[in-house]
Amino acid sequence: MKLKKGDNVLIISGKDKGKKGKILHALPNEKRIMVEGVFIMKKHVRPRRQGEKGQRLEIPGYIDISNAKLVCSKCGKAVRVGYKIMGDKKYRICKKCSQEI
Ligand SMILES: [Zn+2]
Numbered sequence: 001m002k003l004k005k006g007d008n009v010l011i012i013s014g015k016d017k018g019k020k021g022k023i024l025h026a027l028p029n030e031k032r033i034m035v036e037g038v039f040i041m042k043k044h045v046r047p048r049r050q051g052e053k054g055q056r057l058e059i060p061g062y063i064d065i066s067n068a069k070l071v072c073s074k075c076g077k078a079v080r081v082g083y084k085i086m087g088d089k090k091y092r093i094c095k096k097c098s099q100e101i
Contacts, residue, residue, distance in 0.1 A: 001028040001065065002081045002092070009068040010078040011038055016063075020071060024060065032062040039063050074099040 003009060005026050011019045021036035039061040047054045069078040075097040084091045084100070091100045 001026065001031060003033060003065055003068065003070055008071040008073065009033070009035055010071050011035065011063070011067060012069050012078070013067045014039070014063065025062075027062065030062075031065045033065055033068060034060050034062050035068065036060060070101070072097060072099070072101055074101060 025034040072094040
């Protein structure tokens with residue numbers, strides 16, 4: 001998967017189009033990611049005991065990886081990711097500025 005936890009991404013489609021956020025969690029097998037502040041789902045938690053208040057939690061949901069683009073930490077643009085192989089190591093590079101990201 002080209003994106004991983006901790007990456008900053010730009011959402012390019014759906015209701016959160018244009019938002020930027022950090023990847024909180026990634027599911028490589030399903031190609032889905034959870035992004036900070038994106039695709040928020042409101043979950044209502046019922047009070048467990050009498051007299052306790054119910055809570056409303058806002059949890060980001062998983063979005064398809066194709067709805068997000070990596071924001072390059074070097075040039076600050078939403079970019080396509082390329083790879084560079086040096087020896088037995090594989091680096092991710094920005095296709096705009098060619099820097100390792
Ligand atoms: Zn760049």
